[in-house]
Amino acid sequence: MLDRAEIVAACFRQVFMEGGQSCPQPPFRRPAAFAGDSGGAGKLTNYQKLAGDPQLWARAPGRVDLMGSHTDYNLGFVLTLPIGRDTWIAARRRDDGIVRVHSMNLDASDEFRLDAIEPVSESRWRNYVRGVAAILQNEGLALTGCDAIIHSTVPVAAGLSSSAALECALATLFSGLGGWSLTGERKALLCQKAENEFVGVKCGILDQYSSCLGRRGCALLLDCRDLSTRAVRIADGIRVVVCNTMSPRRLSGGEYAQRRAECEQGAAALGVSALRDVTPEMLAARRRELPERTARRCAFIVAESARAESLAAALEAGNRPAVARLCTESFAGARDLYEICSPAMEAMMEAMLAAPGVIGARQAGAGFGGCMVALVDAASADAFRAAVLNAYRSATQVCPEIYPVDAAPGAELFNIEEIAK
Numbered sequence: 161m162l163d164r165a166e167i168v169a170a171c172f173r174q175v176f177m178e179g180g181q182s183c184p185q186p187p188f189r190r191p192a193a194f195a196g197d198s199g200g201a202g203k204l205t206n207y208q209k210l211a212g213d214p215q216l217w218a219r220a221p222g223r224v225d226l227m228g229s230h231t232d233y234n235l236g237f238v239l240t241l242p243i244g245r246d247t248w249i250a251a252r253r254r255d256d257g258i259v260r261v262h263s264m265n266l267d268a269s270d271e272f273r274l275d276a277i278e279p280v281s282e283s284r285w286r287n288y289v290r291g292v293a294a295i296l297q298n299e300g301l302a303l304t305g306c307d308a309i310i311h312s313t314v315p316v317a318a319g320l321s322s323s324a325a326l327e328c329a330l331a332t333l334f335s336g337l338g339g340w341s342l343t344g345e346r347k348a349l350l351c352q353k354a355e356n357e358f359v360g361v362k363c364g365i366l367d368q369y370s371s372c373l374g375r376r377g378c379a380l381l382l383d384c385r386d387l388s389t390r391a392v393r394i395a396d397g398i399r400v401v402v403c404n405t406m407s408p409r410r411l412s413g414g415e416y417a418q419r420r421a422e423c424e425q426g427a428a429a430l431g432v433s434a435l436r437d438v439t440p441e442m443l444a445a446r447r448r449e450l451p452e453r454t455a456r457r458c459a460f461i462v463a464e465s466a467r468a469e470s471l472a473a474a475l476e477a478g479n480r481p482a483v484a485r486l487c488t489e490s491f492a493g494a495r496d497l498y499e500i501c502s503p504a505m506e507a508m509m510e511a512m513l514a515a516p517g518v519i520g521a522r523q524a525g526a527g528f529g530g531c532m533v534a535l536v537d538a539a540s541a542d543a544f545r546a547a548v549l550n551a552y553r554s555a556t557q558v559c560p561e562i563y564p565v566d567a568a569p570g571a572e573l574f575n576i577e578e579i580a581k
Protein backbone atom coordinates (compact mmCIF):
# COMPACT_ATOMS: atom_id res chain seq x y z
CA MET A 161 0.00 0.00 0.00
CA LEU A 162 1.30 3.47 -0.82
CA ASP A 163 2.04 5.37 2.34
CA ARG A 164 1.31 8.96 3.18
CA ALA A 165 4.33 10.79 1.80
CA GLU A 166 4.33 8.77 -1.37
CA ILE A 167 0.67 9.44 -2.11
CA VAL A 168 1.12 13.16 -1.46
CA ALA A 169 4.13 13.14 -3.78
CA ALA A 170 2.18 11.31 -6.48
CA CYS A 171 -0.55 13.92 -6.28
CA PHE A 172 2.05 16.66 -6.44
CA ARG A 173 3.39 15.23 -9.67
CA GLN A 174 -0.08 14.90 -11.13
CA VAL A 175 -1.02 18.51 -10.39
CA PHE A 176 2.23 20.37 -10.89
CA MET A 177 4.32 18.29 -13.27
CA GLU A 178 1.86 16.70 -15.64
CA GLY A 179 -0.29 19.78 -16.04
CA GLY A 180 -3.35 18.18 -14.44
CA GLN A 181 -5.94 20.61 -13.19
CA SER A 182 -6.83 18.58 -10.16
CA CYS A 183 -5.78 15.64 -8.06
CA PRO A 184 -6.26 12.09 -9.18
CA GLN A 185 -9.65 10.87 -8.08
CA PRO A 186 -10.04 8.24 -5.34
CA PRO A 187 -8.08 6.61 -3.88
CA PHE A 188 -5.90 9.74 -4.06
CA ARG A 189 -8.52 12.27 -3.14
CA ARG A 190 -9.61 10.59 0.04
CA PRO A 191 -7.57 7.43 0.31
CA ALA A 192 -8.61 4.81 2.84
CA ALA A 193 -4.97 4.71 3.91
CA PHE A 194 -5.47 8.20 5.34
CA ALA A 195 -8.39 7.28 7.52
CA GLY A 196 -6.36 6.90 10.70
CA ASP A 197 -3.23 8.18 12.37
CA SER A 198 -0.34 8.78 10.04
CA GLY A 199 2.10 7.21 12.45
CA GLY A 200 4.79 9.83 11.83
CA ALA A 201 6.84 10.59 8.79
CA GLY A 202 5.92 7.69 6.58
CA LYS A 203 8.44 6.22 4.19
CA LEU A 204 8.81 6.94 0.57
CA THR A 205 9.61 3.40 -0.42
CA ASN A 206 9.75 3.81 -4.18
CA TYR A 207 11.31 7.22 -4.29
CA GLN A 208 13.23 6.70 -7.52
CA LYS A 209 9.85 6.43 -9.24
CA LEU A 210 9.07 9.97 -8.15
CA ALA A 211 12.47 11.63 -8.54
CA GLY A 212 12.18 15.31 -9.38
CA ASP A 213 8.98 15.72 -7.40
CA PRO A 214 8.73 17.71 -4.16
CA GLN A 215 11.86 18.87 -2.37
CA LEU A 216 10.43 19.31 1.11
CA TRP A 217 7.67 17.90 3.24
CA ALA A 218 6.23 19.54 6.34
CA ARG A 219 3.73 18.07 8.75
CA ALA A 220 1.94 19.43 11.79
CA PRO A 221 -0.58 17.72 14.06
CA GLY A 222 -4.09 18.51 15.27
CA ARG A 223 -4.77 18.29 18.99
CA VAL A 224 -7.36 17.29 21.50
CA ASP A 225 -7.55 19.11 24.81
CA LEU A 226 -7.86 16.77 27.77
CA MET A 227 -8.77 19.55 30.21
CA GLY A 228 -8.93 23.34 30.06
CA SER A 229 -11.83 24.48 27.84
CA HIS A 230 -11.51 28.18 27.03
CA THR A 231 -8.77 28.70 29.60
CA ASP A 232 -6.16 29.71 27.02
CA TYR A 233 -7.43 33.22 26.32
CA ASN A 234 -7.82 33.66 30.08
CA LEU A 235 -4.10 32.89 30.41
CA GLY A 236 -4.79 29.82 32.52
CA PHE A 237 -3.70 26.17 32.22
CA VAL A 238 -4.68 23.62 29.63
CA LEU A 239 -3.75 19.96 29.27
CA THR A 240 -3.40 19.27 25.56
CA LEU A 241 -2.53 16.25 23.43
CA PRO A 242 -1.11 16.81 19.93
CA ILE A 243 -2.43 13.81 17.96
CA GLY A 244 -1.48 11.61 15.02
CA ARG A 245 -4.18 13.19 12.85
CA ASP A 246 -2.09 15.71 10.97
CA THR A 247 -1.60 17.92 7.92
CA TRP A 248 1.12 17.20 5.39
CA ILE A 249 2.45 19.55 2.75
CA ALA A 250 4.84 18.56 -0.01
CA ALA A 251 6.48 21.40 -1.93
CA ARG A 252 9.02 22.46 -4.49
CA ARG A 253 10.63 25.90 -4.73
CA ARG A 254 9.73 28.42 -7.45
CA ASP A 255 11.92 31.40 -8.22
CA ASP A 256 9.19 33.76 -9.46
CA GLY A 257 7.69 34.71 -6.08
CA ILE A 258 4.44 32.86 -6.77
CA VAL A 259 2.82 30.42 -4.33
CA ARG A 260 0.59 27.76 -5.86
CA VAL A 261 -1.16 25.43 -3.44
CA HIS A 262 -3.52 22.56 -3.99
CA SER A 263 -5.66 20.96 -1.28
CA MET A 264 -6.12 17.24 -1.84
CA ASN A 265 -9.01 17.17 0.62
CA LEU A 266 -10.98 19.91 -1.10
CA ASP A 267 -9.65 19.32 -4.62
CA ALA A 268 -9.22 23.08 -4.78
CA SER A 269 -6.29 25.35 -5.56
CA ASP A 270 -5.01 28.82 -4.84
CA GLU A 271 -2.33 30.99 -6.37
CA PHE A 272 -0.93 34.32 -5.18
CA ARG A 273 2.13 36.51 -5.46
CA LEU A 274 4.24 36.95 -2.33
CA ASP A 275 4.54 40.68 -3.04
CA ALA A 276 0.76 41.20 -3.15
CA ILE A 277 -1.02 39.04 -0.59
CA GLU A 278 -4.68 39.90 -0.13
CA PRO A 279 -7.38 38.01 1.76
CA VAL A 280 -10.14 36.39 -0.28
CA SER A 281 -13.74 36.40 0.84
CA GLU A 282 -15.07 33.14 -0.52
CA SER A 283 -12.93 30.38 0.94
CA ARG A 284 -11.40 30.33 4.36
CA TRP A 285 -8.68 27.70 3.78
CA ARG A 286 -7.02 30.00 1.25
CA ASN A 287 -6.85 32.73 3.88
CA TYR A 288 -4.99 30.42 6.25
CA VAL A 289 -2.35 29.91 3.58
CA ARG A 290 -2.21 33.57 2.60
CA GLY A 291 -2.36 34.71 6.22
CA VAL A 292 0.62 32.66 7.33
CA ALA A 293 2.65 33.87 4.35
CA ALA A 294 1.68 37.51 4.98
CA ILE A 295 2.43 37.42 8.71
CA LEU A 296 5.80 35.72 8.27
CA GLN A 297 6.75 38.28 5.66
CA ASN A 298 5.66 41.15 7.88
CA GLU A 299 8.10 39.80 10.46
CA GLY A 300 10.88 40.35 7.93
CA LEU A 301 11.32 36.65 7.15
CA ALA A 302 12.25 35.95 3.53
CA LEU A 303 9.67 33.78 1.80
CA THR A 304 10.26 31.70 -1.31
CA GLY A 305 7.57 30.91 -3.85
CA CYS A 306 6.55 27.28 -4.21
CA ASP A 307 4.25 24.68 -5.64
CA ALA A 308 2.68 22.83 -2.75
CA ILE A 309 0.22 20.01 -2.13
CA ILE A 310 -1.70 19.81 1.13
CA HIS A 311 -3.32 16.75 2.64
CA SER A 312 -4.89 16.55 6.08
CA THR A 313 -6.38 13.80 8.23
CA VAL A 314 -7.58 16.30 10.85
CA PRO A 315 -11.37 16.55 10.51
CA VAL A 316 -12.51 20.07 9.66
CA ALA A 317 -14.72 22.07 12.05
CA ALA A 318 -14.60 19.26 14.59
CA GLY A 319 -12.64 20.95 17.37
CA LEU A 320 -9.33 19.16 16.67
CA SER A 321 -7.51 22.23 15.29
CA SER A 322 -7.45 21.52 11.59
CA SER A 323 -6.74 25.20 10.98
CA ALA A 324 -3.77 25.32 13.35
CA ALA A 325 -2.35 22.15 11.78
CA LEU A 326 -2.52 23.84 8.37
CA GLU A 327 -1.01 27.08 9.64
CA CYS A 328 1.83 25.39 11.51
CA ALA A 329 2.65 23.03 8.64
CA LEU A 330 2.79 26.04 6.32
CA ALA A 331 5.03 28.09 8.59
CA THR A 332 7.30 25.07 8.89
CA LEU A 333 7.36 24.65 5.14
CA PHE A 334 8.17 28.32 4.50
CA SER A 335 11.02 28.14 7.00
CA GLY A 336 12.41 25.12 5.18
CA LEU A 337 12.07 26.77 1.77
CA GLY A 338 13.58 30.02 3.05
CA GLY A 339 16.43 28.35 4.91
CA TRP A 340 15.68 30.00 8.27
CA SER A 341 14.22 28.65 11.46
CA LEU A 342 11.92 29.80 14.23
CA THR A 343 11.54 28.50 17.76
CA GLY A 344 8.36 26.50 18.24
CA GLU A 345 7.01 29.22 20.53
CA ARG A 346 7.56 32.02 18.02
CA LYS A 347 6.14 29.95 15.20
CA ALA A 348 3.03 29.24 17.27
CA LEU A 349 2.58 32.93 18.10
CA LEU A 350 2.95 33.98 14.46
CA CYS A 351 0.44 31.37 13.31
CA GLN A 352 -1.97 32.56 15.99
CA LYS A 353 -1.43 36.10 14.72
CA ALA A 354 -2.26 34.97 11.18
CA GLU A 355 -5.52 33.47 12.44
CA ASN A 356 -6.35 36.49 14.64
CA GLU A 357 -5.43 39.24 12.22
CA PHE A 358 -5.64 37.85 8.68
CA VAL A 359 -8.40 35.23 8.98
CA GLY A 360 -10.21 37.22 11.68
CA VAL A 361 -10.75 34.49 14.29
CA LYS A 362 -9.74 35.66 17.77
CA CYS A 363 -8.55 32.27 19.02
CA GLY A 364 -6.16 31.77 21.94
CA ILE A 365 -2.73 30.12 21.72
CA LEU A 366 -3.76 26.54 22.54
CA ASP A 367 -4.12 25.14 19.03
CA GLN A 368 -1.00 26.58 17.45
CA TYR A 369 1.10 25.88 20.51
CA SER A 370 0.00 22.24 20.59
CA SER A 371 0.69 21.84 16.89
CA CYS A 372 4.17 23.39 17.05
CA LEU A 373 5.43 21.99 20.35
CA GLY A 374 4.03 18.47 20.56
CA ARG A 375 6.29 15.69 21.81
CA ARG A 376 5.87 12.04 20.88
CA GLY A 377 4.32 10.11 23.76
CA CYS A 378 3.44 13.10 25.97
CA ALA A 379 0.50 15.30 26.77
CA LEU A 380 1.50 18.89 27.53
CA LEU A 381 0.40 20.95 30.50
CA LEU A 382 0.56 24.42 29.00
CA ASP A 383 0.69 27.59 31.06
CA CYS A 384 -0.92 30.08 28.68
CA ARG A 385 0.52 33.04 30.55
CA ASP A 386 4.23 32.37 30.13
CA LEU A 387 3.93 29.63 27.47
CA SER A 388 5.93 27.18 29.53
CA THR A 389 4.95 23.52 29.35
CA ARG A 390 5.36 20.40 31.39
CA ALA A 391 5.42 17.07 29.55
CA VAL A 392 2.86 14.72 31.07
CA ARG A 393 3.15 10.96 30.56
CA ILE A 394 -0.24 9.32 30.80
CA ALA A 395 -0.03 6.20 32.98
CA ASP A 396 0.06 2.86 31.18
CA GLY A 397 -3.32 1.31 30.65
CA ILE A 398 -5.17 4.57 29.87
CA ARG A 399 -6.02 5.49 26.29
CA VAL A 400 -7.36 8.73 24.88
CA VAL A 401 -10.33 8.20 22.56
CA VAL A 402 -11.78 10.95 20.38
CA CYS A 403 -15.56 10.77 19.86
CA ASN A 404 -16.80 12.97 17.02
CA THR A 405 -20.47 13.94 17.30
CA MET A 406 -20.31 14.81 13.56
CA SER A 407 -22.17 17.99 14.34
CA PRO A 408 -19.89 20.74 13.05
CA ARG A 409 -19.01 23.93 14.85
CA ARG A 410 -17.60 27.23 13.67
CA LEU A 411 -15.56 29.59 15.78
CA SER A 412 -16.56 32.64 13.83
CA GLY A 413 -20.11 32.16 15.16
CA GLY A 414 -20.67 34.83 17.79
CA GLU A 415 -20.66 32.46 20.79
CA TYR A 416 -16.88 32.14 21.08
CA ALA A 417 -16.32 35.89 20.89
CA GLN A 418 -19.14 36.41 23.35
CA ARG A 419 -17.57 34.03 25.91
CA ARG A 420 -14.29 35.86 25.51
CA ALA A 421 -15.93 39.21 26.06
CA GLU A 422 -17.75 37.94 29.16
CA CYS A 423 -14.46 36.71 30.63
CA GLU A 424 -12.85 40.07 29.93
CA GLN A 425 -15.76 41.83 31.65
CA GLY A 426 -15.38 39.53 34.65
CA ALA A 427 -11.64 40.17 34.89
CA ALA A 428 -12.15 43.93 34.63
CA ALA A 429 -14.84 43.90 37.32
CA LEU A 430 -12.54 41.91 39.61
CA GLY A 431 -9.66 44.31 38.93
CA VAL A 432 -7.29 41.78 37.29
CA SER A 433 -5.81 41.67 33.81
CA ALA A 434 -6.95 38.07 33.17
CA LEU A 435 -9.06 35.45 34.98
CA ARG A 436 -5.84 33.54 35.58
CA ASP A 437 -5.28 35.91 38.50
CA VAL A 438 -8.56 34.99 40.18
CA THR A 439 -8.45 32.30 42.86
CA PRO A 440 -11.52 30.26 43.83
CA GLU A 441 -11.50 32.04 47.22
CA MET A 442 -11.40 35.49 45.62
CA LEU A 443 -14.26 34.58 43.33
CA ALA A 444 -16.35 33.15 46.17
CA ALA A 445 -15.87 36.34 48.20
CA ARG A 446 -16.67 38.73 45.33
CA ARG A 447 -19.08 36.78 43.17
CA ARG A 448 -22.02 39.02 44.12
CA GLU A 449 -20.31 42.02 42.54
CA LEU A 450 -20.62 40.38 39.12
CA PRO A 451 -23.67 40.07 36.91
CA GLU A 452 -25.04 36.55 37.33
CA ARG A 453 -24.00 35.26 33.90
CA THR A 454 -20.54 36.77 34.12
CA ALA A 455 -20.12 35.13 37.53
CA ARG A 456 -20.96 31.71 36.07
CA ARG A 457 -18.49 32.17 33.21
CA CYS A 458 -15.76 33.18 35.66
CA ALA A 459 -16.56 30.29 38.01
CA PHE A 460 -16.11 27.82 35.14
CA ILE A 461 -12.79 29.25 33.97
CA VAL A 462 -11.26 29.48 37.44
CA ALA A 463 -12.21 25.87 38.25
CA GLU A 464 -11.34 24.54 34.79
CA SER A 465 -7.83 25.95 34.88
CA ALA A 466 -7.23 24.31 38.27
CA ARG A 467 -8.65 21.05 36.90
CA ALA A 468 -6.10 21.08 34.08
CA GLU A 469 -3.29 20.94 36.62
CA SER A 470 -5.12 18.32 38.69
CA LEU A 471 -5.85 16.12 35.68
CA ALA A 472 -2.18 16.19 34.66
CA ALA A 473 -1.27 14.80 38.07
CA ALA A 474 -4.12 12.28 38.08
CA LEU A 475 -3.23 10.93 34.62
CA GLU A 476 0.44 10.60 35.49
CA ALA A 477 -0.42 8.72 38.66
CA GLY A 478 -3.08 6.60 36.97
CA ASN A 479 -5.56 7.83 39.59
CA ARG A 480 -8.75 6.75 37.82
CA PRO A 481 -11.31 7.98 40.37
CA ALA A 482 -9.74 11.46 40.22
CA VAL A 483 -9.78 11.38 36.40
CA ALA A 484 -13.47 10.45 36.48
CA ARG A 485 -14.36 13.18 38.96
CA LEU A 486 -12.44 15.94 37.14
CA CYS A 487 -13.98 15.05 33.77
CA THR A 488 -17.49 14.96 35.25
CA GLU A 489 -16.99 18.36 36.86
CA SER A 490 -15.61 19.78 33.62
CA PHE A 491 -18.58 18.64 31.55
CA ALA A 492 -21.08 19.85 34.13
CA GLY A 493 -19.41 23.26 34.17
CA ALA A 494 -19.31 23.43 30.37
CA ARG A 495 -23.01 22.63 30.27
CA ASP A 496 -24.34 24.70 33.18
CA LEU A 497 -21.86 27.53 33.69
CA TYR A 498 -20.13 28.18 30.38
CA GLU A 499 -23.04 26.93 28.24
CA ILE A 500 -21.04 25.54 25.35
CA CYS A 501 -22.84 22.19 25.09
CA SER A 502 -25.28 21.06 22.43
CA PRO A 503 -27.85 18.25 22.32
CA ALA A 504 -25.42 16.18 20.21
CA MET A 505 -22.76 16.59 22.90
CA GLU A 506 -25.18 15.53 25.63
CA ALA A 507 -26.11 12.43 23.62
CA MET A 508 -22.43 11.62 23.10
CA MET A 509 -21.68 12.14 26.78
CA GLU A 510 -24.40 9.65 27.69
CA ALA A 511 -23.07 7.14 25.18
CA MET A 512 -19.48 7.53 26.42
CA LEU A 513 -20.39 7.22 30.10
CA ALA A 514 -22.44 4.06 29.48
CA ALA A 515 -19.70 2.32 27.46
CA PRO A 516 -17.40 -0.37 28.90
CA GLY A 517 -13.96 0.76 30.02
CA VAL A 518 -14.77 4.47 30.34
CA ILE A 519 -12.74 6.23 33.02
CA GLY A 520 -13.76 9.81 32.29
CA ALA A 521 -15.39 11.77 29.45
CA ARG A 522 -15.90 15.42 28.62
CA GLN A 523 -16.15 18.07 25.89
CA ALA A 524 -13.21 19.06 23.70
CA GLY A 525 -12.28 22.10 21.65
CA ALA A 526 -14.55 25.11 21.84
CA GLY A 527 -17.71 23.02 22.39
CA PHE A 528 -20.94 23.68 20.43
CA GLY A 529 -20.68 20.25 18.75
CA GLY A 530 -17.57 18.73 17.21
CA CYS A 531 -15.43 16.19 19.01
CA MET A 532 -15.48 15.04 22.61
CA VAL A 533 -12.85 13.05 24.44
CA ALA A 534 -12.83 10.00 26.68
CA LEU A 535 -10.13 8.45 28.83
CA VAL A 536 -10.59 4.73 28.52
CA ASP A 537 -9.13 1.57 29.97
CA ALA A 538 -6.74 0.48 27.20
CA ALA A 539 -7.82 -3.15 27.26
CA SER A 540 -11.45 -2.11 26.70
CA ALA A 541 -10.84 0.44 23.91
CA ASP A 542 -12.43 -1.74 21.19
CA ALA A 543 -15.48 -2.55 23.28
CA PHE A 544 -15.78 1.13 24.22
CA ARG A 545 -15.70 2.15 20.58
CA ALA A 546 -18.34 -0.38 19.52
CA ALA A 547 -20.67 0.55 22.37
CA VAL A 548 -20.40 4.31 21.78
CA LEU A 549 -21.01 3.84 18.04
CA ASN A 550 -24.20 1.90 18.71
CA ALA A 551 -25.54 4.02 21.53
CA TYR A 552 -24.91 7.36 19.81
CA ARG A 553 -26.30 6.11 16.50
CA SER A 554 -29.50 4.86 18.15
CA ALA A 555 -29.93 8.10 20.07
CA THR A 556 -29.27 10.50 17.18
CA GLN A 557 -29.50 8.50 13.92
CA VAL A 558 -26.03 9.91 13.16
CA CYS A 559 -23.01 7.65 12.77
CA PRO A 560 -20.16 9.08 14.88
CA GLU A 561 -16.42 8.62 14.37
CA ILE A 562 -14.68 7.08 17.36
CA TYR A 563 -10.91 6.56 17.39
CA PRO A 564 -8.08 6.23 19.90
CA VAL A 565 -5.30 8.79 19.48
CA ASP A 566 -1.66 8.83 20.56
CA ALA A 567 0.54 11.78 21.41
CA ALA A 568 2.34 12.91 18.25
CA PRO A 569 5.38 15.15 17.73
CA GLY A 570 4.86 18.81 16.83
CA ALA A 571 5.45 20.43 13.44
CA GLU A 572 8.46 19.07 11.57
CA LEU A 573 10.19 19.32 8.25
CA PHE A 574 11.60 16.53 6.09
CA ASN A 575 13.77 16.71 3.03
CA ILE A 576 13.95 14.09 0.33
CA GLU A 577 16.71 12.14 2.06
CA GLU A 578 14.78 11.92 5.31
CA ILE A 579 11.54 10.96 3.62
CA ALA A 580 13.20 8.32 1.46
CA LYS A 581 15.02 6.71 4.40
Ligand code: GLA
Nearest residue numbers: 229230363364365366525526
Ligand atom coordinates in the same frame (compact mmCIF):
# COMPACT_ATOMS: atom_id res chain seq x y z
C1 GLA B 1 -10.66 26.89 20.05
C2 GLA B 1 -9.65 28.01 20.05
C3 GLA B 1 -8.63 27.82 21.18
C4 GLA B 1 -9.33 27.57 22.51
C5 GLA B 1 -10.39 26.51 22.37
C6 GLA B 1 -11.22 26.34 23.62
O1 GLA B 1 -10.04 25.69 19.71
O2 GLA B 1 -8.97 28.06 18.82
O3 GLA B 1 -7.79 28.93 21.24
O4 GLA B 1 -9.85 28.77 23.02
O5 GLA B 1 -11.28 26.78 21.31
O6 GLA B 1 -10.44 25.87 24.68
